[in-house]
Amino acid sequence: MATTRIEFRLDEKLKAKVEKASALLGAKSTTEYVVNLMNENATKVIAQHENMTIKDDIFDRFINACEKVDKPNKALLDAVAFTKNQDIK
Amino acid sequence: MNYSKEFVRLDKSIHDRVTFDCGEAELNEFIQRHAARHMDAGVSTTMVMPAIDPSPNGKYPICAFYTIAPSSIERESLPDSLRKELPYYPVPVFLIAQMAVHSDCQGLSLGKITLVKALEYLLNINKHMSAYAIIVDCLNEGVEKFYSKYGFEILEYKANRPRMFIPMRVVEQLF
Numbered sequence: 662m663a664t665t666r667i668e669f670r671l672d673e674k675l676k677a678k679v680e681k682a683s684a685l686l687g688a689k690s691t692t693e694y695v696v697n698l699m700n701e702n703a704t705k706v707i708a709q710h711e712n713m714t715i716k717d718d719i720f721d722r723f724i725n726a727c728e729k730v731d732k733p734n735k736a737l738l739d740a741v742a743f744t745k746n747q748d749i750k
Numbered sequence: 751m752n753y754s755k756e757f758v759r760l761d762k763s764i765h766d767r768v769t770f771d772c773g774e775a776e777l778n779e780f781i782q783r784h785a786a787r788h789m790d791a792g793v794s795t796t797m798v799m800p801a802i803d804p805s806p807n808g809k810y811p812i813c814a815f816y817t818i819a820p821s822s823i824e825r826e827s828l829p830d831s832l833r834k835e836l837p838y839y840p841v842p843v844f845l846i847a848q849m850a851v852h853s854d855c856q857g858l859s860l861g862k863i864t865l866v867k868a869l870e871y872l873l874n875i876n877k878h879m880s881a882y883a884i885i886v887d888c889l890n891e892g893v894e895k896f897y898s899k900y901g902f903e904i905l906e907y908k909a910n911r912p913r914m915f916i917p918m919r920v921v922e923q924l925f
Contacts, residue, residue, distance in 0.1 A: 710793070711820070711821055711822065712821065712822045712823075712824055712840055713821065713822070713823050713824070713885075714823075714824045714825075714826055715823060715824070715825070715826065715905070715906055716826050716906070717825055717826050717827055719905065719906050720823065720824075720825040720826070721825075723823065723882075723883070723905055723915065724841070724882070726883075726903065726915075726917055727882040727883050727915075727917040727918070727919065728917075728919075730919050730920075731901075731917065731919070731920055732920070732923065733901060733920050733921075733923055733924055734900065734901040736899050736900050736901070737900040737901050737920075737924065738924070740862040740863075740865065740866050740900060741866050741924050741925065743859065743862065743863070743866075744862070744863045744866040744867065747755065747863065748755060749755050749756070749757075749799075749863055749866075749867060750755060750756040750757065
């Protein structure tokens with residue numbers, strides 16, 4: 662159930678264009694058209710942001726690297742010791 | 751500028767974002783304009799190390815910050831044989847989405863301190879929601895050198911920028 666509002670200003674020409682597109686698609690209202698559009702686009706943008714797709718061979722190498730248990734290198738171990746000595750919270 | 755030895759959640763009513771300058775326009779813009787909004791929208795969390803002394807406006811300058819976010823990595827296509835023991839679903843990872851040190855604080859080892867605190871923070875999250883690795887996108891070659899020094903490996907190049915990772919199993923041995 663739609664219970665909250667977003668209000669925004671837009672160019673008059675764009676408003677006419679949006680109303681035309683909405684009518685062409687047979688949307689019940691401009692609101693229905695715009696809300697669907699927002700939902701589709703927001704879903705896409707969020708998915709793109711939250712997920713990365715990588716080539717098969719790179720993915721397989723990545724997983725293998727994550728599953729073998731390498732030791733941290735000396736520079737990183739030293740950095741951790743340094744940070745502890747500085748008593749950084 | 752003296753730093754406070756503590757990372758806290760970014761709070762725009764307390765921290766002076768406008769004066770942050772690390773010499774890299776993209777990172778300055780992020781902390782000045784996007785970090786707080788991203789946090790409100792649940793996109794990412796930004797932790798800042800404030801200065802000890804406030805600016806004339808009463809807010810505390812930011813000496814260094816890091817921004818983390820959850821993400822996932824997916825294989826382009828399914829493996830030929832599903833009997834392969836490799837996962838073919840998106841695997842969870844963490845991102846160090848942003849990290850920077852104020853120009854006035856550079857040369858004080860705050861870069862490595864910030865990295866260590868980011869790794870430690872993510873390791874704590876990993877106890878509740880475990881991930882395969884920590885991913886970082888490098889802005890330039892200097893950044894790439896910084897991360898490779900600490901054992902990050904190249905995953906791929908994304909728009910000419912190296913994307914690097916360190917396995918969570920390596921980070922687990924640090925703290």
